[in-house]
Amino acid sequence: MDYFAQQLINGLVLGSIYGLIAIGYTMVYGIVGMINFAHGDIFMIGGFIALISFLVLVSFGLTAVPVILLLVLLVSMAITALYGWTVERIAYRPLRHSFRLAPMLSAIGMSFVLSNFSQVAQGARVKPVPPIITGGYMLHEGAGGFVVQLSNVQIVVVLTTVVLLAIFTWLVARTRLGRDMRACEQDQTMAALLGVDVDRTISMTFVIGAALAAVAGMMYLLYYGLVDFFMGFVAGIKAFTAAVLGGIGSLPGAMLGGLAIGLIETLWSAYFSVEYKDVAAFSILIVVLIFLPTGLLGRPEVEKV
């Protein structure tokens, strides 16, 4: 039971990271109707920028951990958001009205560009960082001496996710930009006729999605203590699975799906085999798409002729 509780905590933390990436997929799919294949690599870039800005800040002599974390968060969100904007501008905007396979292939190309750019710029080896946030709480000590722990890193990851989700929900529900986004999701032509700047709204969608992916990248760095140029591919597919599981296009669905995938993956590793955890995640994707093509919270898709 204690072992299960510990795995539950670990799974929820991993799930929040996946959820943050999944929001980027779901938002873009909701508005543009395409899978932003390069989103996983944007997450990876976010992790790298967090790593580098952390190194630079520490070498400047900063020691207060909360200040460092906040600065790293802001820098990586800002720069990664610009990556999201650039990717949309270069690879997707010219293809807005092209035939349907074109944006997908361009996105695959962009994914290669981003991951290989970071390999060329920063090297292929895994970059480890020492634990930045240490310590934690002992929740329960079981009979066999097994301890259920909640580390400070886990608290930071979950808290950051919750706070950002609150800000993000407010953004979509209450602001002008959020209203424009929802309008574009309903009907782009109509929104354009009513004075919504569709291009700008789509750009902002990519910017916000990339910023959230940067947070996920930074949380990944804090939690696992490493980044490498290839981590975006697998994490991206898992986050996409989360978005599909939750019902692509639905924001609460993305978070729910993220938590579900995080839990499934952690529990699978804990009780079955670590080697096959990715196989399990990919199989879930296939099964979900067969039996729940619209996901847990998704709307049925109307087939247009």
Add this chain to the structure above:
Amino acid sequence: MTATAPERTAVRSAGGTPFILKKAFLSAFVALILFSLMVGIRTEAGPSGQLIYWTRFGELASLVAAVFGGSIVVELLRQWIGPDGAAALVPQPVQRMTAAAGRLVAPLLLIFTLLVPVIFYDQRYILDLAILVLTYVMLGWGLNVVVGLAGLLDLGYVAFYAVGAYSYALLATNFGLSFWVCLPLAGILAAFWGMLLGFPVLRLRGDYLAIVTLAFGEIIRLVIINWQSLTGGPNGVSGIPRPTLFGIPLTPGGDGLAAKLGIEFSPTHRIVFLFYVILAMALLTNWVTIRLRRLPIGRAWEALREDEVACRALGINTTTTKLTAFATGAMFGGLAGAFFATRQGFISPESFTFQESALVLAIVVLGGMGSQLGVALAALAMIGGFELFRGLEQYRMLVFGMAMVLLMIWRPRGLIGHRAPTVYLKQAQAISSDLVKEGHG
């Protein structure tokens, strides 16, 4: 599309030096921020495991300068060519002449290919490269059935290549079966896996289909890596037997082909033999595809590609149509895989990554979806291009990704041209399908 017309003229009239400079400065500024940390600062794990970093501001500055200059060049080119594209630059007679020459390309290319081992007999490197190109031509033609004809975006094609390669490798090393027995078996097994993948994805369309096929390809690769007792895991399978000429091995020994024919043994014999084997297999793929395209099933594929809903309304069974497309494509992938295994003599999961799938897909798309000649030329260009970049190993995939993006922007329907449906009900659509989203016009 009419709404974009005034916009285009606006872009054209908004020329002038200040406009170009403003744009270039903006691009350079964006580049400066993007590259500031990723290029300007290099991190590496130091000797004690601690991360160290050093600055590379020189590289950063030159990159930003390159973006600035590139932006000016691109903008000038855009204003010079104008919105009509490059087609207007080529005069009409020249266009007509290239069209006439185009009809000669396929037979000439075939004759040249047949003669390659004769011309380049002494150049082992060129023969090896030619075999590699032909393997990709075959893979491209196989995937062309799925993507080009049936319009089903398959991102996991390399899975069938892997199934074929491992089928042959395991059958040959464990049971001692010969290449010619295993070849059809590998094809059948791969086709079976194609059907297996086909069933769950029948109801999916477009992007979802692409992601599921990608996941499927990754599952196959991960199972190969982890199922060590069967596949040897990351170490792969080695000692795969070489193919024989109907039982006669191409070895220096007494029962080898050279000894039987009474000629002097040379390792080149085997290479030439392999060359003709893959050439025959590729031509078989091409022949079968062309024949199938004229049958009802091939027309159903093309109809499916153009409009699935209309297809169903006309009473075409989309289930069988999709399944046959997957199975046919997978079978050719499997055959190519078996050839790959016998040529290499060693296979490991590293040869079957997503990058490989993307490369074959890029060949199909670059060639123009559905165009047989286009795919062959694209394979030549791609693999040849890859060879040119061999010295710049780490930049190769970067350039490949950029090329893919630029190509999609420039010619989304392929570089060399694409195949329009074989038959039309009454007449061709007034508007080319290049210009519209889902083939409606």
